[in-house]
Amino acid sequence: MTETSFESAAATLPQTRHLATDVPGPRSRALHQERTAHVSAGFGVTLPVFIDRADGGILQDVDGNRFIDFASGIAVTSVGAANRRVRQRVAAQLEKFTHTCFMVTEYDSFTQVCRWLNEHTPGDFDKRTALFSTGAEAVENAVKIARAATGRPNVLVFDEAYHGRSLLTMAMTAKVNPYRLNFGPLPGEVIRAASANPLRPSTGAEAGNAAAALASVEQTLAESGPETFAAMVIEPIQGEGGFIVPAPGFLAGLRKIADRHGIVLVMDEIQAGMGRTGTLYASEYEGVAGDITLSAKALAGGLPLSAVTGRTELLNAVHTGGLGGTYAGNPLACEAALAVFEEFEDGTLLANARSIEAAARELLEPLVEEIGVVAQFRGRGAMLALEFADPHTLQPRPDLAAAVSAGCHAQGVLTLTCGTYGNVIRLLPPLVIGDELLRDGLDVLRTAILQAASSAAPAASIS
Ligand SMILES: *Cc1c(COP(=O)(O)O)cnc(C)c1O
Numbered sequence: 490m491t492e493t494s495f496e497s498a499a500a501t502l503p504q505t506r507h508l509a510t511d512v513p514g515p516r517s518r519a520l521h522q523e524r525t526a527h528v529s530a531g532f533g534v535t536l537p538v539f540i541d542r543a544d545g546g547i548l549q550d551v552d553g554n555r556f557i558d559f560a561s562g563i564a565v566t567s568v569g570a571a572n573r574r575v576r577q578r579v580a581a582q583l584e585k586f587t588h589t590c591f592m593v594t595e596y597d598s599f600t601q602v603c604r605w606l607n608e609h610t611p612g613d614f615d616k617r618t619a620l621f622s623t624g625a626e627a628v629e630n631a632v633k634i635a636r637a638a639t640g641r642p643n644v645l646v647f648d649e650a651y652h653g654r655s656l657l658t659m660a661m662t663a664k665v666n667p668y669r670l671n672f673g674p675l676p677g678e679v680i681r682a683a684s685a686n687p688l689r690p691s692t693g694a695e696a697g698n699a700a701a702a703l704a705s706v707e708q709t710l711a712e713s714g715p716e717t718f719a720a721m722v723i724e725p726i727q728g729e730g731g732f733i734v735p736a737p738g739f740l741a742g743l744r745k746i747a748d749r750h751g752i753v754l755v756m757d758e759i760q761a762g763m764g765r766t767g768t769l770y771a772s773e774y775e776g777v778a779g780d781i782t783l784s785a786k787a788l789a790g791g792l793p794l795s796a797v798t799g800r801t802e803l804l805n806a807v808h809t810g811g812l813g814g815t816y817a818g819n820p821l822a823c824e825a826a827l828a829v830f831e832e833f834e835d836g837t838l839l840a841n842a843r844s845i846e847a848a849a850r851e852l853l854e855p856l857v858e859e860i861g862v863v864a865q866f867r868g869r870g871a872m873l874a875l876e877f878a879d880p881h882t883l884q885p886r887p888d889l890a891a892a893v894s895a896g897c898h899a900q901g902v903l904t905l906t907c908g909t910y911g912n913v914i915r916l917l918p919p920l921v922i923g924d925e926l927l928r929d930g931l932d933v934l935r936t937a938i939l940q941a942a943s944s945a946a947p948a949a950s951i952s
Pocket of ligand 1: 626651652724728729757758760761785786
């Protein structure tokens with residue numbers, strides 16, 4: 490990853506891991522105590538340290554600890570959390586105005602973001618874009634658009650799907666705890682079909698077999714009548730559900746099914762898009778274009794911005810005034826997105842994503858054979874995961890994922906878990922992470938895995 494001269498070029502923080510105190514340190518502990526006195530207990534936290542500064546591949550806390558960032562604020566700060574171009578563009582915009590509301594008076598950065606997305610999202614057809622603030626809003630608006638365009642009510646979603654925490658998107662999300670628990674009743678007209686999870690196939694589908702999963706999808710559609718479906722919404726690589734890369738041919742098969750029944754195919758690229766997997770959009774790997782593609786998370790370098798991009802006839806099927814939102818496409822966020830687009834121009838970030846995959850594969854993939862607790866190493870580019878389970882019975886080992894995470898956190902590496910069983914460690918480093926820092930973090934992770942594997946009880950004794 491020689492092009493990742495980021496460390497020397499622009500980082501505002503030393504790009505090295507450093508432990509100044511225990512984790513969390515005394516200042517973070519005090520601030521956390523204060524937090525519990527004021528903040529809703531409904532918010533959880535992965536690592537209770539308070540961040541003072543962040544840039545490149547480093548998060549620095551209030552106790553002076555520097556963590557290697559394998560989270561990117563959940564796949565958001567791909568260009569770094571204090572990217573120079575983002576800071577400059579946002580600062581310049583701050584001097585002019587912070588907000589007008591695009592539904593009240595216009596500004597050109599909104600148009601330019603839409604234009605870039607129309608040109609760069611998959612699909613060789615005429616497009617329009619609508620901007621919003623959060624990923625969940627983008628998903629909800631895609632459903633609104635598909636319903637308006639087709640006059641149909643139903644939405645098809647998939648096993649292991651994650652689409653957000655608003656009322657409609659939590660109904661579209663598969664996992665009950667924590668996302669849906671106690672929050673019902675849920676909106677109707679959301680119907681779930683089999684996914685093509687190569688390791689843990691849905692009922693009725695065979696492992697690694699896209700054809701079986703597709704047949705199951707057809708059956709699910711037939712039960713309600715395919716002509717009742719406005720949209721099918723799929724993540725090209727499932728995120729919160731476990732970084733699951735669908736069996737080859739599944740996305741292409743869905744494309745055919747959608748075409749056959751006049752259903753709008755919505756690619757939820759909110760986590761996998763914007764360069765995360767080594768291509769601008771993850772659906773490019775399968776050569777499949779959604780009729781609508783959703784962008785958010787890494788779109789604006791940490792400022793809240795989301796987008797629905799798709800066929801003109803769909804995006805323009807909505808009555809004027811039917812889409813919008815007070816903060817939709819906020820001018821600071823639009824400037825940040827334009828800076829992110831500039832960062833992607835020379836191809837370095839996409840190459841970095843592929844180099845990150847190569848380094849992680851080299852260090853971590855052998856663990857699948859070496860120790861009997863990693864069932865799979867998977868993912869693409871800088872969206873990678875290890876699933877902890879007995880390789881023969883596939884009994885999930887969330888205890889090991891938790892132990893490995895704790896081990897990493899104590900050593901100054903921030904990792905996240907995910908998956909239906911909470912037994913997956915996922916890696917989402919910023920695409921600007923330096924090679925040395927990356928390898929240091931991967932070494933810490935590898936050591937934590939070996940330690941957890943050797944000291945943990947065997948699967949059989951876990952109830
Ligand atoms: C994060 C995410 C969302 C929701 O985005 P928010 O900004 O949290 O509302 C939707 N879909 C996918 C695939 C995501 O990863």
